[in-house]
Amino acid sequence: MANIDNPTRFLPVQDITGAPWCGKANEYTVLAADGVAMFPGDAVKMTGISDTSGVPVCARCDAADVPIGIVIGFKLNRDYEGQIYRTGDTLRTALVVDDPFVYFEIQTSATNAVEDFGYNADYIATAGSTVTGLSLMELDQTTVANTASLPLRIIRLMPRENNAVGEFAKLLCKFNRHQLLETTGV
Numbered sequence: 001m002a003n004i005d006n007p008t009r010f011l012p013v014q015d016i017t018g019a020p021w022c023g024k025a026n027e028y029t030v031l032a033a034d035g036v037a038m039f040p041g042d043a044v045k046m047t048g049i050s051d052t053s054g055v056p057v058c059a060r061c062d063a064a065d066v067p068i069g070i071v072i073g074f075k076l077n078r079d080y081e082g083q084i085y086r087t088g089d090t091l092r093t094a095l096v097v098d099d100p101f102v103y104f105e106i107q108t109s110a111t112n113a114v115e116d117f118g119y120n121a122d123y124i125a126t127a128g129s130t131v132t133g134l135s136l137m138e139l140d141q142t143t144v145a146n147t148a149s150l151p152l153r154i155i156r157l158m159p160r161e162n163n164a165v166g167e168f169a170k171l172l173c174k175f176n177r178h179q180l181l182e183t184t185g186v
Contacts, residue, residue: 003168007107007126009041009135010070013158013172016101025072025095028058032091036060039085039128040074041135043067043151044096046179048186058094063125063140066151068179069098071135084133100178105158110141111167112154120150120176139171151177 012021029051030038036059038044043061046068050056061067074086075093086092109124122143126136139152153176157163163170179186 003163003166003170005107005168007136007138008105008170009039009128009137010043010123011041011105012070012072012097012102013105014103015099016103016174021097021102024099025097026069027055027075028068028094028096028098029055030059030086030090030092030094031057032089034059035088037086037088037128037130038071038092038094039133039135040071042071042128042137043123043125044069044071044094046186055093058096061123061125063122064149064151065125066177066179066182067175069096069102070104071096085128085130098180100175100180103155103172103174105170106137106139106152106173108141108167108169108171109138112141112144112165112169112171114165116141116144117154117156119144119154120147121145121152121154121173122150123152139173149177151175 044058122140128135155172158170
């Protein structure tokens, strides 16, 4: 049976030891001046500034950006009650999984092969869905290579029924590059 084309976004699954992800996340501010919508499952980066309380500011990653982590949600705000994503130009507090040793599930954009595991890749920074409220980011299968500068490392196929090596496979990945592990800072 063929894999279903249903991008899973970056979805935290486990830590590097194999233990289930514990649910930890840290707060980051998304400024009202940021016109880009942000969705749970989006990769984000620190911008190098903080808000007046000292909380770091983050922005949605573009392809090839070095991330700080993945948005898993936003703090409740009465002005946006019932909305799980952040529209552009709104001040919000994002909850970000910024542990560089958390593994994520992500769908590949095309056909992956058994030779791809252990290699690095980029991701496609597609805009999220305002219908589901979730990210549509995917692993960019066309970039899989033995290149150190690529932000993702492919670990394995997600072990479940109806998921096979091939088109739109769900993969377990980790960040190959991460802002907390970079030696040059932001």
